[in-house]
Structure formats: structure tokens, C-alpha cells
Amino acid sequence: MTVLTESATGTSAADTTGADEKKYLPAERQDIILGMLSRGIVVRVDELARTLDTTPITVRRDLNTLADAGLIRRVRGGATALGDETTQIAAQPSTARQSSVQRSARTGMQPLASASTIAQPVPATSPHAAARGARFAGSDSPGLTPTLSGTIGVMFPEPSFNWPVTSQAIEREAAAHDLGVDVRSTTYDNGDEIAIVEDLLSDSSVIGLILAPSVRMQGADIWNWLEDAPVPVVLAEREPPFGVDGLDIVMTDYRTGVRQVVDRFLALGHRRLGLALTHTPVSEYIEDCWRSVTGRLDAVDSAFVRTNVAPYDSVGVESVAKQAIDEGTTAMLVHSDWLAMSLAQTLERHGVSMPGDLSMISVDGYITPNSRPLTALRSAHKELGRASVDMLIARYLHPERPAQRMMVAPEFIERGSVAPAK
Template identity: 30%
Template sequence: MGTDLPPALPAQRRERLLRLLDRGDIQRVADLAAALEVAPVTVRRDIAHLADQGQVRRVRGGAVAVERARAKGADESARAEAPSIGIVVPSMKYYWPDVVRGARETAQARGARLVLRGSTYDARVDRRNLARLVDGVGVAGLVIAPMTSGAEGEELVRWMQELTVPIVLAERTAVRGAYGEPMDSVTSNHELGAAMALRLLVRLGHQRIGLVTVAKSPTTPAVRAGWRSACVELGLDPAGVPDVDTEDYGSPTWPERLDSVLDATLASRTTALLVHSDAEAIALLGRCDERGIRVPEDLSVIAYDDEVASMATPPLTAVHPPKTAIGRAAVELLLNRVRSPEPVYTQRVVISPELRVRQSTAPPAASR
């Protein structure tokens, strides 16, 4: 590589890029970036600019000179017939397998190849996964559930907006640009899910309904917002009832924290709890049994997520987010973006959850 050369101006750099493309059939973004000594995102922008001018054709993973594309039939219609799309989820064990299943079903039905990557709740890991899918695999679009909070999450969102492939957020929302324009997204209506749980409990006669959530979960803010708005809607007074944002059940301090929640529940005469998520709700059931607190006779419990709630003793009433439907709708929206030659309006798809009633909820003892 010409390490002695000064940094090229955009026009000069694009001329060099065109010469590189003329020398080979298809050039990958990563290879072009190395040859030009610039970042992959710069190459993607140059390719997008040259494609708009009709000088190159974008293909999976990079670009090809127009004449070579014609000679080999590597046009956009061929790419659209069987595109590869990437999906990045923060967990392969909890919640997300159902989302992936729905995504796979729709991808197969529409003749697309789904490339799965597992991530973590870490914006830096999300960025590495996305870069590999775009620059290495050459996917035509992305479905992702990124970590969007905090400084690193905000930086990730800004970086994603520089990518030249369409992106659909799953169970996340984000905005872009100076005017806060929304990005495409498909989400569960978690606020409605929490409200549905409270409406059931009020119908059963409960007036003191607490909330227990996990601090690190991206779902927590929406569940809490739904709980608070439902308290207003239903005329409930949340003052004094447990409203706890705690660590998850695997934390060393969880047993002590769980006891403090139950102490506050008894002291405030709270008769029902909404608990996010299943694991924490099941742990609470076990501790209630050890302390002689009967469920549902003394305390009704509703879980949020419904991954394993039906396997608890007693089986837990639970809010069931539409996980499979989220995956289906996200891929459907993404493929419409990939295959549409025309600009389209941003879409925010919101899907309602279900409330599955089981044996952990009953009228409070005082009303029986």
C-alpha cells in the first residue's frame, strides 16, 4: 500500500476506488478500505455516491464496476432474488430464540438467507457484529436489537446511521438526525402489557399492586411506564406499595433484596405484584413458600415475559410479548426495504402482547 501518499481528497479517492474496481470483478469493502487506507464506512459512502451516479453497482459485501456487472449479469435484480440479511440478538437463551424463529420463518418464505449473530447487552460488541456482517458477509440489510442507552449506545446509533444498508430495530427504538427522525422498528407494546396485568388484578378486587423489575433490562422503562399510567387510569394509589428496580435473580445480593421486597409488600398491605421477568417471579414464589406467604391466597403474582411462567408452582399468570411475531414483522419490513427501489416512509410497527391467566392470581383474601 502507498503509505507515503497524503490523504486523498474525496474526488481523488473515488477515482482510485474506480480504478481498483476496474482491475477486478467484485471488490469487498474491507479490501477496498485496506487498499485506500481509509475506514470501511468511508468506502461505503463512496460506493453509495458512485452508485447514485451510475458508475458502480452495489453488490453483497462491496461493489463492482458497471461494465463488469453487465458482463457477468451481477445486477440488482439478481441480488434481490435471494438476499442475505443479518440478524443480531443480545441473547441466544432467553426471549430472543422465539424472535429468531419468527425471523427465520419469514426469511425462508420470502426466499432470503438469514445470517444470525449472537451479541450481548454491550454496544461495542454490537458494533463489531454489525461491521462483520456488512463488510465481511455482505448482508443486504440488518435486523438488530442493539443497546441504545448510555454514551456508547448513543454512539452506536449514530454509527449505524452511516451504514449503507437498511436497518430495522427489533424491540428497540431510536431516532436520527437533527430533528429526531425515527428509525424503522418493530416492538412489543410493553406499556399495554403492564396495563393489561393491572386491569386483571383490579377486576379481581386488588387495589394495592406493586411492581418489581430488573434494572439492566431494556424492557423495564416501558413496563414501569405502563404500570404508572395504569395506576392513574384505574384510580390506584401507588404510594407506599413496592416499586422496585433491582438486580436479577443471579446476583449475590438477590436473596437479601427479595426478602426486603416481601417485607415491604407485607408492611404496605400490598396484595399483588407484577414481576419482570419470569426468573425473578419464580424465585419470588419460592421465597414466599419458605416464608409461609401463600400464592395466590395471600399474594397474587403476575410475571412478565412468559418464557417459563407456566412451569412454576403454581403456574404463573403472565404477560406474553409477541416474540415470534416481532421476528416475522421485522424481516418482512426489512425485505421490503431491501427490495424496494423507491424511498419509503419510516415505519414503527407496534404489536400488542397477550395476557395468559393461570393459577397465580385470585381475588384478595379480604374480598373473598
């Protein structure tokens, strides 16, 4: 199988040095791609972007358009002609190294590991074959279910809050599929996160990654780099930027959770509601869900929103408490736990009792102590971990399928901080 190393005119890339660049129309680009595939060339996103003098995002759109029309077969990192059984594009070493170095020059990252290091699935039998058979298609041999051999690389924030629970769930689910797990913790430093991912990709036993990058990973090139990684990548509790649509995602269904919170408040007679948020990787998503739910309900008299409130910013917390009192708020949803505890203490100093005067639900519910129990909307992190592993394995076995998004319903933890409105 030939890997794309030629220009749109059929001459080598070296032969076109110094030639006038041409901006192709979408139809022209797509015709060129189809022509290359008809000659048995495996097209890669990064190579096409250079050859067609456009961006990787534009190339992905062209490939998706052709795939949707049933003209090509989309695979991770590029595309093949219909009927081609290739599921991963293994670049020639010199080509892979060149594109990786060029990407690192743009992003400041170390070169991405070559696709040739990917561990392949090994059909086998195991004690867990029957359980896997219910989830994945059977192998070519009757009675056998394909199993995988290798390791799942995991990168989560420093081990606190819910992440240890999620990591343990991933390890248990991976073990059920005879897979190992390599869990790394990040300090939310962008460079540190990139180094961790690079190190995981350099391990030839790693068959996929489950990642929870920090909010600081905002550069489009970094997300596109993850999108074109040589192994499947599943994002856990993270929403990539607009335009990055090739990654599988497992997230807490905060829209359903927020709706349940608001419905509960309304059922108890609360009409003046409030939302207070600390800035976290999921806070904007929670805010969007809150505005969407409360904005369409006539029964809600008011629903103020305060964002980017630091839990230990006494002035900021005092300001939120004052607004809640001035507006006659009787029920609040607060994220995170630290902010909920700080706000509850501040409100009580102003004579607002809980839940007598104000009901409060905390989003997280992992650190509220017994001395101040708060009803919580908590992510089902055991299920989130299990679902992440299953999604990664399904992607590995079926790399051609469209990107998936799985929403995991949150849990309600009742702790007595919600009561009927007075």
C-alpha cells in the first residue's frame, strides 16, 4: 500500500518546491483526493493539508463529505478507497517523522509517536469471553470472541475528588478485558500534560488513551493532535473546542441533572433560584444547561447566575451571598463543593438558615463533611470509568465508525439540605 508522498499533479513533493501555490475549491480538493485513492494511495490528513495548501480541519471536512457520500472509507488519520481493509495508516518512518516535527514546531510539543508502535488486537479465548461477547462482535472462529492485548493509558488530574473512583473503575473494567492500565496524574500544567501523553504514546503496548485534559489545553493544534493520535482517544468529562469533532467523549449528563434539580426546587415551591460556579473544566457546561432549563420555564420567577467565584475569595463569596439575600433567593445550585461550603457558611453568618430559609444542592458531593452535609448532584464516576473503557475498546475494534458521545446520568445524594419553600 502506497502512502501519500506526491503532489496533486502526480509529481513528487520535492519536484514542486518553488512552484506557485494554488488555492483549490472544495470540489477540486475532493476530486484530487478521489484520484489519489483510485491509484491505491492511502491519504493522510497532514500530508493532504500540505499538498492542497489548506488546513487539517478543511481536509477532515472534505474526507467526511466524501465518506458521507459513500465514496471513500474514513479511517483514523486519513482515508482509504472503498474495499480497502486498512484500519490504521502506518506512515513510512521518514514521512511520519517529518509531519510530527512540523507539528511540534507549531505546538511546542515533542514529536508524536509513530503509528507503527500500535499494538494490534490478538484473537484469543479467556474467562471473560462470554461477557465480552454481549458487547462486541464475534471473531472469525465460531465460539471465540476477540480479546485485546496491551495497556490503556490514562491521564487524569491530580488524585483527588472523584478521579480515584474513576481510575479504579477503569482498572476493574480493563482487567475484565485482560488489559492493563497505566494511570498518570497531571498538575494541570499544559507542558506537563503534553509530556505525559507523549510518554504514553511512546509505549508500544498502549492501545488507547482515556484523558481528562485541563482547561488550559486551549490551542486548536493540541486538540487536533489528539484527534489524529495513532491510537484511539476517549475524553472523560471534557468538551473539546468547536471544530474538533473526531474524538469520542464520555461525560456526565448535566443537562438531565440540572433539570432534575430545577424540577425538585419547583416541586417544593421554590420560584427564585440561583446558580454559583467556580471555574472548572465542566462549569461552562453546567451554566449552559442551567440557562437552557430555567430560561424556558414560566414557573421560575428569577434565576441569577454568578460564575468564576473562587471558594476562598471572601469578597466574591460575600457578593454572591448578598445577591441571594437581596433577590429573595430560596434555592441554589452550587459548583464546586468548596464553594458550596464557603457560601453556606457566609449565608449563615447573615442569619440565613439551611434548609429553613434557603435550600442548597452541591454539584460534586465528594468533600462535604458530616458537619455540613449538603444534598449533592454527583457524577456517576464508576459508570463513567466503565463506559470510557468500553467506548475505547469499541473504537479500537471499529476504527471506521463516527465519533461517539456518551452521556452518563448523574446521581442524587440526599443529605437534608433541601426543604419546601416558606
